[in-house]
Amino acid sequence: MKIIPYNKPHMTGKELHYVAQAGFGNRLAGDGFFTQQAHLWLEKNLTSKRALLTHSCTAALELAAILLDIKPGDEVIIPSYTFVSTANAFVLRGATPVYVDIRSDTLNIDEAKIEAAITNRTKAIVPVHYAGVSCEMDTILNIARSYHLLVVEDAAQGILSGYRDKPLGSIGALGSLSFHETKNIISGEGGAILINDHEYAERAEIVREKGTNRSKYFRDEVDKYTWCDIGSSFLPGEIIAAFLCAQLQDAEKITEQRIDIWNRYHEMLSEMEQLAIIRRPVIPSMCSHNAHIYYVILPNGINRKNILEGLKLRGVNAVFHYVPLHTSPAGKKYGRVAGTMTNTEELSERIIRLPLWLGLTYADQQRVVDSLRDLIIGELSKSNKT
Secondary structure (H helix, E strand, O other): OOOEOOOOOOOOOOHHHHHHHHHOOOOOOOOOHHHHHHHHHHHHHOOOOEEEEEOOHHHHHHHHHHHOOOOOOOEEEEEOOOOHHHHHHHHOOOOEEEEEOEOOOOOOEOHHHOHHHOOOOEEEEOOEOHHHOOOOHHHHHHHHHHOOOEEEEEOOOOOOOEEOOEEOOOOOOEEEEEOEOOOOOOOEOOEEEEEOOHHHHHHHHHHHEOOEOHHHHHOOOOOOOOEOOOOOEOOOOHHHHHHHHHHHHOHHHHHHHHHHHHHHHHHHOHHHHHOOOOEOOOOOOOEEOOOOOEEEEOOOOOOHHHHHHHHHHOOEOOEOOOOOHHHOHHHHHHOEEOOOOHHHHHHOOOEEEEOOOOOOOHHHHHHHHHHHHHHHHHHHHHHHHO
């Protein structure tokens, strides 16, 4: 039986050629030719004032927390339904993540509940663009301005997605991207910080380079470099950057092909949504998405574990997603909840992410959808009998 994996990293065909070029070059440690090319691509295509590669999106968020001068006692508002790095980057600086519920439609932070979570210790809001679909950024920015807060976009999943024609990651003061192998554009591990406020640009270079002005030295702007600030080693090596450049050059094509696959799922699953046995993703009209994830929401009362195990037996590797941070041991220890978490707790138990990768065929998708339909109907039948 052919196994349909959940994810399958895509290669454009140029990656190893560029890696070989980097290997024969004079610089492997980072900030060489390929890193600079990646920076230029990100700045041009994402309209960011400054882009800097990091070794992960986690590192980009940690760098952002330093740039915002987050201190012990500060609070940062985030959704609970996100990856641990969204919270951990700020916890490392001594801040308290304040968890807010998500919207039922997009699974993004509920912008209507942010204001109630603000205290005199709140320093920043960190919206997470789930599945590459934008949060309601106009409202979030308005709240931030009213309370003199900073906005850091966690756009780990959002490269080449947009909100009102603005690329995700370019809207807040700072943004972060991921190039992990599970993302649309990949380098194995890797990320970037997007700096949209010039105030942070010079310090970002210093913090990223172990707290030194080494970047200025390599541009011949100073005759030696020295320790200037706190910092860490956030740079990826040139081999990672070379791999990434090959991906970035085909980023538009990769995104278009993923959207075609996403749209096929959306059409195939329309009847199941009409029958109210699943709910499909919702894309607000002001959002353009990058087809990072195709998920379905199961109806209440369905045993998700049975569905996932049944799919696996049929050779389909579908998966659930985040365990809400506010329910985790560290999440309880380091953070606090603001308001009710009804949508977070309910939807996190009902979501299933379907396989989506370049090369997934129509026949593969039909098999995924048919298997999902059969298993859900079977579970519903069991529920009705009891």
